[in-house]
Amino acid sequence: MAFPKHSVLRALSVLILACVLVHCQAPLEPAEEDDVEPIKETNVPTVFAKPEPVQCPPECSCTAEGAVDCAGVDLTEFPAELSEETRHLSLQNNKIAEITVEHISHLHQLETLNLQNNWLTTDGLEDEGFEMLEELAYLYLANNKLTSAPKVLPSSLVSADFAANQLTRIYPYTFGHKPKLRSVYLHNNKLTDAGLPDHMFNASDNLEILTMSSNFLRTVPRNLPSNLYRLHLKSNKLEKIPAGAFDNLPNLRELYLPNNLLNNEGMDNETFSQLNSLECLDLSYNNLSVVPKGLPRNLVLLHLEKNSIRSLPGDALISVRNLEYLLLHNNKLRSRSIHPAAFQGLKKLHTLHMYNNLLERVPRGLPRRAKILMLLHNSISEIGRNDLSLLYTLTELNLSYNQLTNPKVHREAFRKLRVLEKLDLSGNGLHSVPMGLPRSLQVLEIKNNQLSSIPDGALTGMEKLGKIILSNNQLKLNSVYQGAWMELSALTTLDLSGNQLSHIPSDLPESLEYLYLQSNRISTVPASAFEGTPNIKGIFLRFNRLSVDSVDESSFAHLSNLQVLDIGTGNTDLPFKRDEEDDDKMMEEE
Known part of the structure; x- marks a missing residue:
């Protein structure tokens, strides 16, 4: 049977179209794992992938x-095989004695290197290694055995700590040419004037903190950066401050x-006089005989304690009108050697320490x-009606450990102290x-006197009194006027230890929490x-004449x-006895 020609062509076209459709259609069932070529995951961008350690x-x-922490693991050698991506390396508290160029030359991203408290010596450090650390910002080498600082440190340095070594020498490029340098710590070393270069911080103009305490310097280092705001030179051998030593430090505050x-x-x-920004000046523990003149006008805190200052002239403090704290304790001041106008104009002065001097009475013109006002440990024997x-x-007055007696304390001496x-x-x-x-x-504290009485009305009206310390006196039960304690409605602490009481006071206030x-x-x-x-939270009755019965x-x-009932040894069989742990807890709380 013969087919028409156009029918054959149509059938062939349908067959071709069917094949194309079959190959283009997605499979309905998943293919077998062995028949499918693995496909890479593309649904999570690689930028969010967690970096490998x-x-x-x-x-x-x-x-x-990039942080590597090897602190306190008893390393005796610098760790090998550190990644080039290390940024922060902690090696403190080990026994490392040597660092070579090979150890650190590949750490181009290193920002922090902590080598405190190791066994490093100057011979064990190769200068070239540090110079290669182009990103190094923080270098800690305190508590080692270095006798000389590295000759060259990278210009990226922000802070360097060489404290508690045995340094005798600093080089021009140790800290010079470091535009980012902010702080340098060199305290507790053996530095002398000869061991410092003339321009130790040349082109390191942004230095803010310099600590060189506890060395052997005899003069203030020269050419200090103008941005310096804190300078520590405590415990050196300074005898003289050269003229102009501080003239170019307009930002110095401490x-x-x-x-x-x-x-x-x-x-x-x-x-x-040129330190116009100076707020804190500490000249304590020196050999000053008078207050230095020309003090800067913006001074807030002035330390002059532990000197040999014998007098305060009327113009001694005339320039420091912003002074708030004046510490003059442990000197040789007498009341008559303090000019009545010495403190005149100091309208912001709120804290004055003059203890451990030779004052015979309260100074005039306070x-x-x-x-x-701290006047303790002097020889003050009287307080006149108008002295205060x-x-x-x-708000606080300390006259302890003087030579005061009742006849020499005027009964109206405290009348104006209405906020004390x-x-x-x-x-x-x-x-x-x-x-x-x-x-x-x-x-109110009046311990260690010879008190034998609290006169009638002596405590009347003290509605704010929360703590009264009268220990180590000669008070007896009848030494206190009737109702004295009861009228102290805010009293929480009453210390009558070391007296001659035969009974527990009967008029204790309801507010009381601690009774000694x-x-x-x-x-x-x-x-x-x-x-x-x-x-009441604590009762202390140790060292009395109590028995169980x-x-x-x-x-x-x-x-x-x-919380604590302390009756003392010998009464441990009392069923209400608290233990020592409760005792400690209560004392901490108080």
């Missing part, structure tokens, strides 16, 4: 961010020169806006609590002893807040 020495721990050999001949009236009358803003919060009269020769104490008091009665003559604790003190257990039963 850098190559890590076996003793160390590493992070993917200057520490204590514990040197400075005297007034070693400086002139212009030594500090700063009127003072808040804290202009100190309206005083803390008064310390300890260590004097007082026989009774002085009358006329400020009603604003929050803390150790080292008295108390022989009984009646059931009613603490009925009025439900808030003389203590009524029920006197403590209702004290739900009691």
Whole structure:
């Protein structure tokens, strides 16, 4: 049977079209794993893939961010096989004695290198290695055995710590030509003037902090960077400050020169006058006999303690009108050698320390806006009616360990101290609590005197008094006027230890939390002893005359807040005895 020609062609076209459709159609069923060529995952961009950790020495721990921590693992050699991608390397607290060029020359990305507290010596360091670390910003080499600093350090350096070595020599390019350098620590070394280059910080103009304390310098280093704002030269051998040494330091805010050999001949009236930004000047522990002149006007804190200052002329502090803290303790000042106008104009001065001097009485002309006045450990034997009358803003007054007696303390001496919060009269020769104490008091200390009485009304009106310390005196039960303690409605701490009390006071205030009665003559604790003190947390009765039979257990039963009951050794069989752990806990809380 013959087919027409056009029918054959149509059939052939249909067959070809069907084949094309079959090959182009996606399979409905997944192909077998062996028949399919593996396809790479493209749904997660590689930019978010977590980086692999850098190559890590076996003793160390590493992070993917390039931090390698080998601190304190007793390494005796620099770790090998460190990755070139290491950025922060911690090797402190080991026993590494040598670092060669081969060890570090490939660490081109290293930013922080901590080698503190190792066994490194100058011979064990190759200068060229540090110079190759072009990204190094922080270098810590403190507590090693270096005698000379590296000759060249990279210009990328931001901070360098060479403290507590044995350095005797610094080179021009150790810290020179470091535009990013901000801080250098060289304290506790053996540096002398001869071991420093003339331009130690040449082209390192951004240095802000320089610490060179505890060396053997006899003069202030020259050519210091103008951006310096903190300079430490404590505990050197400074005898003289050359003229102009600080003239080009307009940004210096803190200057520490204590514990040197400075005297007034070693400086002139212009030594500090150009330091217009200076706020803190420490000249303590030197040999000054008078307050230096020409002090900068913006000074806030002035340390002059532990010198040999014998007088304060009227113009000694005339330039420091912004002064807030003046520390003059441990000198040789007498009241008559302090000019009445010495503190005149110091309207911002609020803290004045003059303890451990030779003052015979309260100096005249004290700063009127003072808040804290420390006059302890002098020879003050009297307080006149007007000695404190202009100190309206005083909040803390310490007159402890002087030679005060009741006849020499005027009963109106404290009348103007209406905001006084803390008064310390300890260590004097007082026989009774002085009358006329400020009603604003929050803390009153009169320990280590010869108190035998608290006169009627001596504590009246002290509604803010929270703590009173009267330990180591001669108080007896009848030495205190009736109701004295009860009227102290804010009292939380009462210390009557080391007196001659035979009983527990019966008029204790409800607010009381801590009661110290150790080292008295108390022989009984009646059931009613603490009925009025439900808030009490600590009772101290050690070193009295108590026995098991003389203590009524029920006197403590209702004290739900009691944390420590200290009756002392020999009473451990008492069922209400607290343990020593509670004792420690309570003392920490107080």
